[in-house]
Amino acid sequence: MATSSKMTNLMRLLAPGLIVLMAGVSPSHAANVESMRLWAAPDHARLVFDLSGATHANVFSLANPDRLVIDLDESHLDTDASTLPLEGSAIEAVRTGVRDGGGLRVVLELNRVVEPRHFVLPPNDQYGHRLVVDLEYPGESAVENPIDPIEAMIRDQEMMAQRSNTQAQVQAQVPGSEASPAVPAPASVEVQPAQPHPQRDIIIAIDPGHGGEDPGAIGPGGTREKDVVLDIARKLAADVNGTPGFKAVLIRDGDYYIGLRQRTQLAREQKADFFVSVHADAFTSPRPEGSSVYALSQRGATSETAQWLADSENRADLIGGVDGNLSLRDKDQVLRGVLLDLTMTATLNDSLSIGGQVLEQLGRINRLHKSRVEQAGFMVLKSPDIPSLLVEVGFISNPGEERRLRDPVHQQGLANAIFSGLRAHFERNPPPASLLAWQRDHQRRPTGNEYRIQSGDTLSSIAVRHGVPVGQLRQVNDLNGDVIRVGQVLRIPNS
Ligand SMILES: [Zn+2]
Numbered sequence: 298m299a300t301s302s303k304m305t306n307l308m309r310l311l312a313p314g315l316i317v318l319m320a321g322v323s324p325s326h327a328a329n330v331e332s333m334r335l336w337a338a339p340d341h342a343r344l345v346f347d348l349s350g351a352t353h354a355n356v357f358s359l360a361n362p363d364r365l366v367i368d369l370d371e372s373h374l375d376t377d378a379s380t381l382p383l384e385g386s387a388i389e390a391v392r393t394g395v396r397d398g399g400g401l402r403v404v405l406e407l408n409r410v411v412e413p414r415h416f417v418l419p420p421n422d423q424y425g426h427r428l429v430v431d432l433e434y435p436g437e438s439a440v441e442n443p444i445d446p447i448e449a450m451i452r453d454q455e456m457m458a459q460r461s462n463t464q465a466q467v468q469a470q471v472p473g474s475e476a477s478p479a480v481p482a483p484a485s486v487e488v489q490p491a492q493p494h495p496q497r498d499i500i501i502a503i504d505p506g507h508g509g510e511d512p513g514a515i516g517p518g519g520t521r522e523k524d525v526v527l528d529i530a531r532k533l534a535a536d537v538n539g540t541p542g543f544k545a546v547l548i549r550d551g552d553y554y555i556g557l558r559q560r561t562q563l564a565r566e567q568k569a570d571f572f573v574s575v576h577a578d579a580f581t582s583p584r585p586e587g588s589s590v591y592a593l594s595q596r597g598a599t600s601e602t603a604q605w606l607a608d609s610e611n612r613a614d615l616i617g618g619v620d621g622n623l624s625l626r627d628k629d630q631v632l633r634g635v636l637l638d639l640t641m642t643a644t645l646n647d648s649l650s651i652g653g654q655v656l657e658q659l660g661r662i663n664r665l666h667k668s669r670v671e672q673a674g675f676m677v678l679k680s681p682d683i684p685s686l687l688v689e690v691g692f693i694s695n696p697g698e699e700r701r702l703r704d705p706v707h708q709q710g711l712a713n714a715i716f717s718g719l720r721a722h723f724e725r726n727p728p729p730a731s732l733l734a735w736q737r738d739h740q741r742r743p744t745g746n747e748y749r750i751q752s753g754d755t756l757s758s759i760a761v762r763h764g765v766p767v768g769q770l771r772q773v774n775d776l777n778g779d780v781i782r783v784g785q786v787l788r789i790p791n792s
Contacts, residue, residue, distance in 0.1 A: 327371045328352030328426065330401065333378055336509040337386035338553035340437040343509065344381075344388075344405070346428040348372075354428050356415045363407040367415075367430060372401040385551070387411050387432050409434065424510075439559070441550050444500070444567050451495055452568040455730050496732040498544035499571070499723050501537045502564035502683075505530035505547070506576040509554035514579030516699035522577045523552065525702045529690060530575045532712035539748050540720065541786050542732035561680040570728055571651065571719060572685040574678070577702060578666070579694040586695040587666035588659040588711075591687040592648040593678040647684035647726075655686060655718030662710045663691060688715060709762075746789040750781050763789045 328350035336343045346369075355368040378391045390406040411432040418427040444452075505527040507513035513522025530547060537545035546567045548560050555563070564572045578589065652670035659665065666689070678685045690711050691698045701707040727733035748759060756779045760767040770776070773790045781787070 327373075328369070329372055330369065330374045330376060331425075332376045333381055334510070335381045335383065335386060335388070336551075336553035337382075337384070338439065338509075338551060338555070339441055340439040341431055341433045341553075342386035342388060342411075343553065344430045344432070345510065346430075347424060348426040348428060349375075351417065351419075351426050352428070354415060354417070356413060356430060358411075358413060363410060365405040365407060365411065365413050365430070365432065367403040367405070367428075368396060369401040369403075369428070371399060374401055374403075378403070387434065405432075407432075411435075438566075439555065439563055440546055440548065440567060442546070444546075448497070449568055452497065455497075495730055496542075496735045497730055498542060499728060499731050499733065500544050500546060500567060500569045501719065502546045502548055502567060502569035502572040503530045503534050503537070504560050504564070504572065504574040505549050506574055507554070508549050508552055511554050514577060514693045516579075516693040516702075517583065517696050518699050520693055520699050520703055522579070522693055525577055525693070525708070526575045526690070527552075528705070529708045529711050532709050533573075533575070533715055535751065536712055536716040538751055540716075541747050541749050542736070543720070543723075561683065561685070564683055565680065569683055570723075570731075571647075572678075572680060572683045573715065573719070574685070574687040575715075576687060576689050577691055577693040578689040580692060581694075583695055585666060586692045586698045587664035588656075588691055589665070589667040589671055589689045590652045590656045590659070591671045591673050591678070591689070592652050593645060593672060593685065644680075644682060644684050647722075648678075648686055650726075651684060651719050651722040652686050653718075654721045655688065655715055658714035658718040658721075659688075659690075659711070662707075662714050666692070746791075748787045748789050750783050750785045750787065752783050754781065754783075755779065756781055759787065759789075765790055 328348045330346050331349055332347040334345045334347070346367075352372060353370050355366075355370075357366050358364070359366060373395070374393050378393050381388075381391060383389070383391070387407050387409045388405045389408045392404040392406065394402050394404075396402045412435055414431045414433065416429055418424075418429060420426055505523070507523040507526070509523075511523065513526070515521055527549070531550070534545035534547050537543045546564070546569060548563050549555055560574070561572060578585070649670055656665065656668075656670055660668075670686075678687055691702055693699050693702055723731075723733055727737055746763070748763065750759070756770060756776070757767050759781075760770050763770075769790055770787065774787050
Protein backbone atom coordinates (compact mmCIF):
# COMPACT_ATOMS: atom_id res chain seq x y z
CA MET A 298 0.00 0.00 0.00
CA ALA A 299 2.71 2.46 1.11
CA THR A 300 4.92 1.55 -1.81
CA SER A 301 2.20 2.10 -4.36
CA SER A 302 1.23 5.49 -2.97
CA LYS A 303 4.88 6.54 -3.09
CA MET A 304 4.94 5.45 -6.70
CA THR A 305 1.82 7.44 -7.44
CA ASN A 306 3.36 10.53 -5.90
CA LEU A 307 6.48 10.00 -7.94
CA MET A 308 4.40 9.69 -11.09
CA ARG A 309 2.52 12.86 -10.25
CA LEU A 310 5.79 14.71 -9.96
CA LEU A 311 7.20 13.29 -13.16
CA ALA A 312 4.12 13.17 -15.36
CA PRO A 313 3.83 16.86 -16.36
CA GLY A 314 7.50 16.89 -17.33
CA LEU A 315 7.08 13.75 -19.39
CA ILE A 316 4.21 15.20 -21.36
CA VAL A 317 6.16 18.36 -22.18
CA LEU A 318 9.15 16.29 -23.19
CA MET A 319 7.13 14.03 -25.50
CA ALA A 320 5.28 16.90 -27.08
CA GLY A 321 8.61 18.56 -27.75
CA VAL A 322 10.10 15.58 -29.52
CA SER A 323 7.51 14.97 -32.22
CA PRO A 324 4.36 17.03 -32.71
CA SER A 325 3.19 14.77 -35.57
CA HIS A 326 4.61 11.27 -35.61
CA ALA A 327 3.96 8.57 -38.15
CA ALA A 328 0.75 6.60 -37.69
CA ASN A 329 0.69 3.52 -39.88
CA VAL A 330 -2.43 1.69 -41.04
CA GLU A 331 -2.24 -1.70 -39.30
CA SER A 332 -5.52 -3.05 -40.61
CA MET A 333 -8.67 -1.99 -42.41
CA ARG A 334 -12.19 -3.22 -41.64
CA LEU A 335 -15.35 -2.71 -43.69
CA TRP A 336 -19.05 -3.19 -42.92
CA ALA A 337 -21.76 -2.87 -45.56
CA ALA A 338 -25.24 -1.83 -44.40
CA PRO A 339 -28.24 -1.13 -46.68
CA ASP A 340 -27.95 2.63 -46.11
CA HIS A 341 -24.23 3.10 -45.51
CA ALA A 342 -20.79 1.51 -45.47
CA ARG A 343 -18.30 1.99 -42.67
CA LEU A 344 -14.57 1.74 -43.34
CA VAL A 345 -12.33 1.70 -40.28
CA PHE A 346 -8.55 2.24 -40.41
CA ASP A 347 -6.76 0.80 -37.38
CA LEU A 348 -3.79 3.07 -36.78
CA SER A 349 -0.59 2.73 -34.80
CA GLY A 350 -1.06 6.26 -33.45
CA ALA A 351 -3.03 9.47 -33.75
CA THR A 352 -2.83 11.17 -37.11
CA HIS A 353 -4.50 13.72 -39.32
CA ALA A 354 -6.60 12.64 -42.30
CA ASN A 355 -7.72 14.62 -45.30
CA VAL A 356 -10.82 13.18 -46.97
CA PHE A 357 -12.30 14.56 -50.20
CA SER A 358 -14.49 13.47 -53.11
CA LEU A 359 -13.73 13.42 -56.84
CA ALA A 360 -16.33 13.06 -59.60
CA ASN A 361 -16.35 11.35 -63.03
CA PRO A 362 -15.82 8.67 -62.00
CA ASP A 363 -16.97 8.95 -58.36
CA ARG A 364 -14.08 8.47 -55.97
CA LEU A 365 -13.29 9.21 -52.37
CA VAL A 366 -9.70 10.08 -51.52
CA ILE A 367 -8.29 9.56 -48.02
CA ASP A 368 -4.85 11.09 -47.41
CA LEU A 369 -2.94 10.22 -44.26
CA ASP A 370 0.13 12.28 -43.36
CA GLU A 371 3.41 10.47 -42.75
CA SER A 372 1.71 7.07 -42.87
CA HIS A 373 2.28 3.87 -44.71
CA LEU A 374 0.16 0.80 -45.19
CA ASP A 375 0.99 -2.31 -43.14
CA THR A 376 -2.00 -4.33 -44.37
CA ASP A 377 -3.43 -5.73 -47.59
CA ALA A 378 -6.35 -3.54 -48.68
CA SER A 379 -7.29 -5.94 -51.48
CA THR A 380 -8.84 -8.46 -49.07
CA LEU A 381 -11.60 -6.11 -47.86
CA PRO A 382 -15.10 -7.62 -48.33
CA LEU A 383 -16.46 -4.98 -50.73
CA GLU A 384 -19.58 -6.88 -51.74
CA GLY A 385 -22.81 -5.02 -51.07
CA SER A 386 -20.99 -1.75 -50.39
CA ALA A 387 -20.62 1.39 -52.53
CA ILE A 388 -16.93 0.62 -52.95
CA GLU A 389 -16.01 -0.97 -56.26
CA ALA A 390 -12.25 -1.10 -55.66
CA VAL A 391 -9.61 0.22 -53.26
CA ARG A 392 -6.35 1.63 -54.60
CA THR A 393 -3.47 2.66 -52.37
CA GLY A 394 -0.22 4.46 -53.06
CA VAL A 395 2.44 6.80 -51.73
CA ARG A 396 1.80 10.49 -52.23
CA ASP A 397 4.32 12.85 -53.76
CA GLY A 398 6.27 14.14 -50.81
CA GLY A 399 5.37 11.14 -48.62
CA GLY A 400 2.24 9.96 -46.86
CA LEU A 401 -0.42 7.41 -47.73
CA ARG A 402 -3.18 7.92 -50.27
CA VAL A 403 -6.17 5.55 -50.32
CA VAL A 404 -8.61 5.93 -53.23
CA LEU A 405 -12.05 4.32 -53.02
CA GLU A 406 -13.62 3.79 -56.44
CA LEU A 407 -17.36 4.16 -55.94
CA ASN A 408 -20.32 2.66 -57.76
CA ARG A 409 -22.82 5.20 -56.45
CA VAL A 410 -23.14 8.69 -55.04
CA VAL A 411 -22.23 8.83 -51.35
CA GLU A 412 -22.22 11.40 -48.58
CA PRO A 413 -18.90 10.87 -46.80
CA ARG A 414 -18.31 11.59 -43.13
CA HIS A 415 -15.16 10.90 -41.17
CA PHE A 416 -13.88 11.13 -37.62
CA VAL A 417 -11.07 9.75 -35.48
CA LEU A 418 -11.52 7.63 -32.36
CA PRO A 419 -9.11 7.29 -29.43
CA PRO A 420 -8.12 3.83 -28.14
CA ASN A 421 -10.67 1.80 -26.14
CA ASP A 422 -10.63 -1.69 -24.52
CA GLN A 423 -10.68 -3.44 -27.87
CA TYR A 424 -9.06 -1.18 -30.42
CA GLY A 425 -6.33 1.44 -30.69
CA HIS A 426 -6.43 4.73 -32.61
CA ARG A 427 -8.92 4.59 -35.47
CA LEU A 428 -10.00 6.65 -38.44
CA VAL A 429 -13.64 5.96 -39.30
CA VAL A 430 -14.95 6.81 -42.78
CA ASP A 431 -18.72 6.45 -43.23
CA LEU A 432 -20.18 6.47 -46.73
CA GLU A 433 -23.86 7.31 -46.44
CA TYR A 434 -26.27 6.60 -49.30
CA PRO A 435 -28.71 9.49 -49.67
CA GLY A 436 -32.36 8.39 -49.82
CA GLU A 437 -31.72 4.79 -48.75
CA SER A 438 -33.57 3.12 -45.91
CA ALA A 439 -31.62 1.19 -43.31
CA VAL A 440 -34.07 -1.70 -43.65
CA GLU A 441 -34.15 -4.05 -46.60
CA ASN A 442 -37.87 -3.92 -47.51
CA PRO A 443 -39.23 -0.63 -46.20
CA ILE A 444 -42.96 -0.28 -45.72
CA ASP A 445 -45.06 0.79 -48.73
CA PRO A 446 -45.84 4.54 -48.43
CA ILE A 447 -49.59 4.00 -48.94
CA GLU A 448 -49.67 1.30 -46.26
CA ALA A 449 -47.75 3.66 -43.98
CA MET A 450 -50.38 6.36 -44.59
CA ILE A 451 -53.27 4.01 -43.77
CA ARG A 452 -51.52 2.88 -40.60
CA ASP A 453 -50.93 6.48 -39.59
CA GLN A 454 -54.64 7.17 -39.94
CA GLU A 455 -55.48 4.17 -37.80
CA MET A 456 -52.98 5.11 -35.13
CA MET A 457 -54.27 8.68 -35.08
CA ALA A 458 -57.84 7.43 -34.69
CA GLN A 459 -56.76 5.21 -31.80
CA ARG A 460 -54.83 8.01 -30.16
CA SER A 461 -57.70 10.42 -30.55
CA ASN A 462 -59.86 7.92 -28.64
CA THR A 463 -57.22 7.65 -25.94
CA GLN A 464 -56.96 11.40 -25.76
CA ALA A 465 -60.71 11.79 -25.39
CA GLN A 466 -60.67 9.25 -22.56
CA VAL A 467 -57.83 11.01 -20.81
CA GLN A 468 -59.47 14.40 -21.11
CA ALA A 469 -62.56 12.92 -19.50
CA GLN A 470 -60.38 11.59 -16.67
CA VAL A 471 -58.15 14.57 -15.97
CA PRO A 472 -59.94 16.78 -13.42
CA GLY A 473 -60.73 20.22 -14.73
CA SER A 474 -59.30 19.50 -18.13
CA GLU A 475 -62.61 20.26 -19.89
CA ALA A 476 -62.82 23.65 -18.26
CA SER A 477 -59.20 24.52 -18.92
CA PRO A 478 -58.86 26.91 -21.85
CA ALA A 479 -55.37 25.55 -22.49
CA VAL A 480 -56.83 22.25 -23.62
CA PRO A 481 -58.81 22.29 -26.85
CA ALA A 482 -61.94 20.13 -26.98
CA PRO A 483 -61.54 16.80 -28.77
CA ALA A 484 -63.91 18.03 -31.50
CA SER A 485 -61.30 20.48 -32.73
CA VAL A 486 -59.00 17.61 -33.59
CA GLU A 487 -59.69 16.47 -37.12
CA VAL A 488 -58.98 12.84 -37.69
CA GLN A 489 -59.68 10.97 -40.89
CA PRO A 490 -61.65 7.81 -40.18
CA ALA A 491 -59.61 4.66 -40.57
CA GLN A 492 -60.24 2.47 -43.61
CA PRO A 493 -62.77 -0.25 -42.80
CA HIS A 494 -60.93 -3.50 -42.21
CA PRO A 495 -57.98 -3.31 -44.55
CA GLN A 496 -56.98 -6.64 -42.98
CA ARG A 497 -53.51 -5.33 -42.51
CA ASP A 498 -50.52 -7.34 -41.39
CA ILE A 499 -49.22 -7.06 -37.85
CA ILE A 500 -45.67 -5.78 -38.26
CA ILE A 501 -43.00 -7.34 -36.05
CA ALA A 502 -39.68 -5.48 -35.88
CA ILE A 503 -36.89 -7.97 -35.17
CA ASP A 504 -33.65 -6.51 -33.89
CA PRO A 505 -30.58 -8.74 -33.78
CA GLY A 506 -28.33 -7.17 -31.15
CA HIS A 507 -24.87 -5.71 -31.81
CA GLY A 508 -23.19 -6.09 -35.24
CA GLY A 509 -20.23 -4.71 -37.12
CA GLU A 510 -17.55 -3.39 -34.81
CA ASP A 511 -19.57 -4.54 -31.81
CA PRO A 512 -19.41 -8.37 -31.60
CA GLY A 513 -21.45 -8.52 -28.38
CA ALA A 514 -20.51 -11.32 -25.99
CA ILE A 515 -17.98 -13.91 -27.12
CA GLY A 516 -18.26 -17.55 -26.04
CA PRO A 517 -15.37 -19.70 -24.78
CA GLY A 518 -15.29 -21.38 -28.23
CA GLY A 519 -15.12 -18.01 -30.00
CA THR A 520 -18.82 -17.81 -30.98
CA ARG A 521 -19.85 -14.21 -31.39
CA GLU A 522 -23.22 -13.05 -30.07
CA LYS A 523 -23.78 -10.81 -33.12
CA ASP A 524 -23.62 -13.84 -35.45
CA VAL A 525 -25.90 -16.26 -33.59
CA VAL A 526 -28.52 -13.61 -32.83
CA LEU A 527 -28.60 -12.68 -36.54
CA ASP A 528 -29.16 -16.36 -37.45
CA ILE A 529 -31.99 -16.64 -34.93
CA ALA A 530 -33.51 -13.30 -35.98
CA ARG A 531 -33.54 -14.36 -39.64
CA LYS A 532 -35.28 -17.62 -38.73
CA LEU A 533 -37.78 -15.68 -36.64
CA ALA A 534 -38.41 -13.32 -39.58
CA ALA A 535 -39.08 -16.34 -41.83
CA ASP A 536 -41.61 -17.67 -39.29
CA VAL A 537 -43.31 -14.28 -39.10
CA ASN A 538 -43.43 -13.77 -42.87
CA GLY A 539 -44.68 -17.32 -43.33
CA THR A 540 -47.77 -16.65 -41.25
CA PRO A 541 -50.75 -14.87 -42.86
CA GLY A 542 -51.54 -11.63 -41.04
CA PHE A 543 -47.94 -11.01 -39.97
CA LYS A 544 -44.97 -9.24 -41.56
CA ALA A 545 -41.38 -9.03 -40.31
CA VAL A 546 -39.00 -6.09 -40.52
CA LEU A 547 -35.40 -7.02 -39.80
CA ILE A 548 -33.78 -4.02 -38.12
CA ARG A 549 -30.31 -5.40 -38.90
CA ASP A 550 -29.79 -7.87 -41.74
CA GLY A 551 -26.04 -8.12 -42.04
CA ASP A 552 -22.83 -7.53 -40.15
CA TYR A 553 -22.95 -3.81 -39.36
CA TYR A 554 -23.76 -1.68 -36.37
CA ILE A 555 -26.89 0.40 -35.81
CA GLY A 556 -27.20 2.87 -32.92
CA LEU A 557 -29.61 1.85 -30.14
CA ARG A 558 -31.89 4.81 -30.65
CA GLN A 559 -31.86 4.29 -34.39
CA ARG A 560 -33.12 0.74 -33.88
CA THR A 561 -36.36 1.83 -32.25
CA GLN A 562 -36.54 4.77 -34.65
CA LEU A 563 -36.48 2.31 -37.57
CA ALA A 564 -39.22 0.23 -35.94
CA ARG A 565 -41.30 3.39 -35.60
CA GLU A 566 -40.68 4.41 -39.22
CA GLN A 567 -41.76 0.95 -40.32
CA LYS A 568 -44.96 1.28 -38.23
CA ALA A 569 -44.13 -1.80 -36.20
CA ASP A 570 -46.75 -3.18 -33.81
CA PHE A 571 -44.09 -4.89 -31.76
CA PHE A 572 -40.31 -4.75 -31.32
CA VAL A 573 -38.19 -7.67 -30.20
CA SER A 574 -34.46 -7.43 -29.65
CA VAL A 575 -32.57 -10.73 -29.73
CA HIS A 576 -29.44 -11.14 -27.59
CA ALA A 577 -27.33 -13.82 -25.93
CA ASP A 578 -26.26 -13.47 -22.31
CA ALA A 579 -22.77 -13.76 -20.90
CA PHE A 580 -21.38 -14.07 -17.39
CA THR A 581 -17.93 -14.23 -15.87
CA SER A 582 -18.55 -17.81 -14.71
CA PRO A 583 -19.30 -20.56 -17.29
CA ARG A 584 -22.13 -22.02 -15.20
CA PRO A 585 -25.26 -19.88 -15.74
CA GLU A 586 -27.51 -21.00 -18.58
CA GLY A 587 -30.99 -20.56 -19.94
CA SER A 588 -33.22 -17.98 -21.58
CA SER A 589 -34.61 -14.77 -20.10
CA VAL A 590 -37.05 -12.15 -21.29
CA TYR A 591 -36.86 -8.45 -20.43
CA ALA A 592 -39.29 -5.59 -20.62
CA LEU A 593 -38.57 -1.99 -19.75
CA SER A 594 -38.59 -1.16 -16.06
CA GLN A 595 -41.00 1.48 -14.80
CA ARG A 596 -38.09 3.29 -13.21
CA GLY A 597 -36.19 3.49 -16.47
CA ALA A 598 -39.39 4.47 -18.19
CA THR A 599 -40.03 7.29 -15.80
CA SER A 600 -36.68 8.96 -16.30
CA GLU A 601 -36.92 8.41 -20.01
CA THR A 602 -40.33 10.04 -19.96
CA ALA A 603 -38.73 13.21 -18.75
CA GLN A 604 -36.15 13.12 -21.47
CA TRP A 605 -38.71 12.19 -24.05
CA LEU A 606 -40.82 15.15 -23.05
CA ALA A 607 -37.84 17.43 -23.50
CA ASP A 608 -37.20 15.99 -26.94
CA SER A 609 -40.84 15.99 -27.96
CA GLU A 610 -40.61 19.42 -29.61
CA ASN A 611 -38.39 17.88 -32.23
CA ARG A 612 -40.42 14.75 -32.73
CA ALA A 613 -44.01 15.55 -32.11
CA ASP A 614 -44.98 12.96 -34.69
CA LEU A 615 -44.30 10.23 -32.16
CA ILE A 616 -47.50 10.72 -30.25
CA GLY A 617 -49.21 13.21 -32.51
CA GLY A 618 -49.22 11.55 -35.91
CA VAL A 619 -47.01 12.54 -38.79
CA ASP A 620 -48.91 15.57 -40.03
CA GLY A 621 -49.13 17.07 -36.56
CA ASN A 622 -52.94 17.01 -36.30
CA LEU A 623 -52.67 15.63 -32.81
CA SER A 624 -49.58 17.54 -31.84
CA LEU A 625 -49.32 17.99 -28.12
CA ARG A 626 -47.04 20.95 -28.49
CA ASP A 627 -49.74 23.44 -27.59
CA LYS A 628 -51.25 21.43 -24.78
CA ASP A 629 -51.00 21.68 -21.06
CA GLN A 630 -47.80 20.16 -19.69
CA VAL A 631 -49.68 18.07 -17.11
CA LEU A 632 -52.02 16.61 -19.67
CA ARG A 633 -49.07 15.87 -21.88
CA GLY A 634 -47.43 13.91 -19.09
CA VAL A 635 -50.63 12.01 -18.37
CA LEU A 636 -51.05 11.11 -22.02
CA LEU A 637 -47.51 9.90 -22.30
CA ASP A 638 -47.79 7.91 -19.08
CA LEU A 639 -50.94 6.31 -20.39
CA THR A 640 -49.28 5.36 -23.67
CA MET A 641 -46.27 4.12 -21.78
CA THR A 642 -48.33 2.10 -19.30
CA ALA A 643 -50.45 0.53 -22.04
CA THR A 644 -47.31 -0.29 -23.99
CA LEU A 645 -45.62 -1.77 -20.94
CA ASN A 646 -48.68 -3.88 -20.11
CA ASP A 647 -48.61 -5.28 -23.64
CA SER A 648 -44.86 -5.89 -23.36
CA LEU A 649 -45.32 -7.82 -20.12
CA SER A 650 -48.21 -9.83 -21.52
CA ILE A 651 -46.30 -10.76 -24.69
CA GLY A 652 -43.19 -11.41 -22.59
CA GLY A 653 -45.09 -13.90 -20.45
CA GLN A 654 -46.26 -15.79 -23.54
CA VAL A 655 -42.75 -15.80 -25.05
CA LEU A 656 -41.23 -17.02 -21.79
CA GLU A 657 -43.78 -19.83 -21.54
CA GLN A 658 -42.91 -21.00 -25.06
CA LEU A 659 -39.16 -20.71 -24.47
CA GLY A 660 -39.57 -22.79 -21.32
CA ARG A 661 -40.82 -25.67 -23.44
CA ILE A 662 -37.57 -25.97 -25.39
CA ASN A 663 -34.92 -24.47 -23.15
CA ARG A 664 -34.03 -24.05 -19.51
CA LEU A 665 -35.19 -20.68 -18.17
CA HIS A 666 -32.64 -18.50 -16.45
CA LYS A 667 -35.41 -16.38 -14.94
CA SER A 668 -38.91 -17.77 -14.58
CA ARG A 669 -40.66 -14.42 -14.95
CA VAL A 670 -40.36 -11.45 -17.24
CA GLU A 671 -37.60 -9.21 -15.89
CA GLN A 672 -37.64 -5.46 -16.20
CA ALA A 673 -34.66 -3.22 -16.79
CA GLY A 674 -33.80 0.08 -18.35
CA PHE A 675 -32.47 -1.24 -21.65
CA MET A 676 -32.00 1.66 -24.04
CA VAL A 677 -33.36 -0.37 -26.93
CA LEU A 678 -36.65 -0.88 -25.07
CA LYS A 679 -37.20 2.78 -24.36
CA SER A 680 -39.85 3.33 -26.97
CA PRO A 681 -42.97 4.76 -25.34
CA ASP A 682 -45.35 3.77 -28.12
CA ILE A 683 -44.26 0.30 -29.28
CA PRO A 684 -44.49 -2.74 -27.00
CA SER A 685 -40.94 -4.09 -26.83
CA LEU A 686 -39.08 -7.06 -25.44
CA LEU A 687 -35.48 -8.04 -25.18
CA VAL A 688 -34.93 -11.80 -25.33
CA GLU A 689 -31.67 -13.24 -24.03
CA VAL A 690 -31.87 -16.58 -25.82
CA GLY A 691 -29.21 -18.23 -23.68
CA PHE A 692 -25.77 -17.89 -22.12
CA ILE A 693 -23.07 -17.85 -24.77
CA SER A 694 -20.55 -18.01 -21.89
CA ASN A 695 -21.78 -21.52 -20.98
CA PRO A 696 -19.86 -23.99 -23.22
CA GLY A 697 -22.83 -26.34 -23.65
CA GLU A 698 -25.24 -23.56 -24.42
CA GLU A 699 -22.72 -21.89 -26.75
CA ARG A 700 -22.70 -25.10 -28.79
CA ARG A 701 -26.50 -25.25 -28.87
CA LEU A 702 -26.73 -21.59 -29.89
CA ARG A 703 -24.71 -22.43 -33.02
CA ASP A 704 -26.97 -25.38 -33.88
CA PRO A 705 -29.46 -24.40 -36.64
CA VAL A 706 -32.08 -26.79 -35.21
CA HIS A 707 -31.88 -25.17 -31.76
CA GLN A 708 -31.87 -21.71 -33.38
CA GLN A 709 -35.07 -22.63 -35.24
CA GLY A 710 -36.58 -23.89 -31.99
CA LEU A 711 -35.82 -20.58 -30.26
CA ALA A 712 -37.27 -18.63 -33.20
CA ASN A 713 -40.41 -20.79 -33.20
CA ALA A 714 -40.82 -20.31 -29.44
CA ILE A 715 -40.50 -16.52 -29.64
CA PHE A 716 -42.98 -16.35 -32.49
CA SER A 717 -45.49 -18.74 -30.87
CA GLY A 718 -45.48 -16.51 -27.80
CA LEU A 719 -46.14 -13.27 -29.60
CA ARG A 720 -48.61 -14.90 -31.96
CA ALA A 721 -50.61 -16.19 -28.99
CA HIS A 722 -50.78 -12.64 -27.65
CA PHE A 723 -51.87 -11.07 -30.95
CA GLU A 724 -54.49 -13.76 -31.58
CA ARG A 725 -56.06 -12.83 -28.25
CA ASN A 726 -55.55 -9.10 -28.72
CA PRO A 727 -55.56 -8.36 -32.44
CA PRO A 728 -54.87 -4.68 -33.28
CA PRO A 729 -57.82 -2.90 -34.91
CA ALA A 730 -58.03 -3.30 -38.69
CA SER A 731 -55.61 -6.23 -38.72
CA LEU A 732 -56.34 -9.46 -40.54
CA LEU A 733 -56.44 -11.18 -37.16
CA ALA A 734 -59.14 -8.73 -35.95
CA TRP A 735 -61.11 -9.40 -39.11
CA GLN A 736 -60.80 -13.15 -38.61
CA ARG A 737 -61.99 -12.77 -35.03
CA ASP A 738 -64.97 -10.61 -36.02
CA HIS A 739 -65.98 -13.00 -38.78
CA GLN A 740 -65.45 -16.11 -36.70
CA ARG A 741 -62.90 -17.18 -39.26
CA ARG A 742 -60.49 -18.79 -36.93
CA PRO A 743 -58.01 -20.78 -39.00
CA THR A 744 -58.14 -24.47 -38.19
CA GLY A 745 -54.68 -25.73 -37.36
CA ASN A 746 -51.84 -23.64 -38.73
CA GLU A 747 -51.46 -21.84 -41.99
CA TYR A 748 -48.26 -21.09 -43.83
CA ARG A 749 -47.69 -18.43 -46.48
CA ILE A 750 -45.16 -19.58 -49.07
CA GLN A 751 -42.03 -17.45 -49.41
CA SER A 752 -39.50 -17.42 -52.22
CA GLY A 753 -37.02 -20.25 -51.87
CA ASP A 754 -39.52 -22.59 -50.22
CA THR A 755 -40.14 -26.08 -51.52
CA LEU A 756 -42.96 -28.37 -50.50
CA SER A 757 -40.49 -30.70 -48.83
CA SER A 758 -38.70 -27.88 -46.92
CA ILE A 759 -42.09 -26.69 -45.60
CA ALA A 760 -42.96 -30.27 -44.63
CA VAL A 761 -39.67 -30.69 -42.76
CA ARG A 762 -39.99 -27.37 -40.97
CA HIS A 763 -43.45 -28.21 -39.67
CA GLY A 764 -42.73 -31.88 -39.02
CA VAL A 765 -45.47 -33.07 -41.40
CA PRO A 766 -45.15 -35.76 -44.12
CA VAL A 767 -45.12 -34.27 -47.66
CA GLY A 768 -47.95 -36.60 -48.69
CA GLN A 769 -50.21 -35.30 -45.95
CA LEU A 770 -49.36 -31.68 -46.87
CA ARG A 771 -50.37 -32.42 -50.49
CA GLN A 772 -53.58 -34.14 -49.45
CA VAL A 773 -54.82 -31.44 -47.08
CA ASN A 774 -54.13 -28.72 -49.66
CA ASP A 775 -55.42 -30.60 -52.74
CA LEU A 776 -52.02 -30.46 -54.42
CA ASN A 777 -51.16 -32.92 -57.17
CA GLY A 778 -47.45 -32.30 -57.70
CA ASP A 779 -44.80 -30.24 -55.98
CA VAL A 780 -45.65 -26.96 -57.72
CA ILE A 781 -46.28 -24.14 -55.25
CA ARG A 782 -46.23 -20.37 -55.71
CA VAL A 783 -44.96 -17.54 -53.52
CA GLY A 784 -47.77 -15.99 -51.45
CA GLN A 785 -49.96 -19.12 -51.62
CA VAL A 786 -51.31 -20.09 -48.20
CA LEU A 787 -51.04 -23.73 -47.22
CA ARG A 788 -52.90 -25.42 -44.42
CA ILE A 789 -50.56 -27.24 -42.10
CA PRO A 790 -52.23 -30.27 -40.52
CA ASN A 791 -51.51 -30.84 -36.84
CA SER A 792 -48.85 -33.49 -36.66
ZN1 LIG B 1 -26.30 -8.47 -26.28
